[in-house]
Amino acid sequence: GQNIDQPTEMTATEGAIVQINCTYQTSGFNGLFWYQQHAGEAPTFLSYNVLDGLEEKGRFSSFLSRSKGYSYLLLKELQMKDSASYLCAVRSNDYKLSFGAGTTVTVRA
Amino acid sequence: GAGVSQSPSNKVTEKGKDVELRCDPISGHTALYWYRQSLGQGLEFLIYFQGNSAPDKSGLPSDRFSAERTGGSVSTLTIQRTQQEDSAVYLCASTEVSNQPQHFGDGTRLSIL
Numbered sequence: 001g002q003n004i005d006q007p008t009e010m011t012a013t014e015g016a017i018v019q020i021n022c023t024y025q026t027s028g029f030n031g032l033f034w035y036q037q038h039a040g041e042a043p044t045f046l047s048y049n050v051l052d053g054l055e056e057k058g059r060f061s062s063f064l065s066r067s068k069g070y071s072y073l074l075l076k077e078l079q080m081k082d083s084a085s086y087l088c089a090v091r092s093n094d095y096k097l098s099f100g101a102g103t104t105v106t107v108r109a
Numbered sequence: 110g111a112g113v114s115q116s117p118s119n120k121v122t123e124k125g126k127d128v129e130l131r132c133d134p135i136s137g138h139t140a141l142y143w144y145r146q147s148l149g150q151g152l153e154f155l156i157y158f159q160g161n162s163a164p165d166k167s168g169l170p171s172d173r174f175s176a177e178r179t180g181g182s183v184s185t186l187t188i189q190r191t192q193q194e195d196s197a198v199y200l201c202a203s204t205e206v207s208n209q210p211q212h213f214g215d216g217t218r219l220s221i222l
Contacts, residue, residue, distance in 0.1 A: 004151065030208075033210060035213075040215070041215055042112075042113070042200070042213040042214055042215045042216065043152070043200070043213045044213070045210040045211070045212070048210060087151070087152070089152075091208075094207050094208050095140060095142070095157055095165070095207035095208065096154060096157065096165065097142075097152075097154065097211065098151075098154065099144075099151035099152040099153075100151050101149060101150055101151045102151060
């Protein structure tokens with residue numbers, strides 16, 4: 001089976017940095033994805049890691065360690081619009097994504 | 110279309126009724142996926158289509174659930190004899206090829222009374 005864990009909630013201040021951790025145990029590994037989901041809206045793709053290391057994309061960065069089954073999403077210079085749920089997903093083969101329950105990030109002024 | 114379109118956006122129905130949920134993927138996307146999102150839980154994979162074929166139906170919860178895709182485009186997820194535990198948001202996603210990041214629709218919020 002697939003087991004993907006991430007914290008339920010995190011709170012941070014506007015302008016600060018927040019790191020969302022994700023640990024996984026899956027029967028196969030073919031990449032790790034992070035999605036952002038605002039309430040009542042579609043999940044939108046943020047980042048993808050298949051090799052170890054850091055991928056940076058503007059204010060968002062994602063890190064992967066395959067040997068540790070660990071990833072994090074780093075959000076810098078937080079803005080109020082970053083308040084959302086962040087979903088960690090592992091692809092176990094060519095197509096199948098398994099998702100964590102999501103981390104709700106609340107950004108306070 | 111510009112994005113994945115799902116209809117209806119909301120559906121309220123009585124227990125025991127059948128429902129049909131529709132997904133219109135991004136034009137040209139050959140791969141299509143259905144997920145279910147229950148409150149406080151992660152997205153749960155239901156079924157994967159490549160073209161009109163469904164090589165993986167392993168996530169369908171019971172034989173009350175079925176899905177089809179026609180013309181390599183629109184897909185319909187059907188739930189027969191709905192139960193209260195079927196209440197959830199049903200999300201559809203598509204990709205041009207299966208190993209690309211999936212693009213999601215806004216989902217159908219299904220409520221069974």
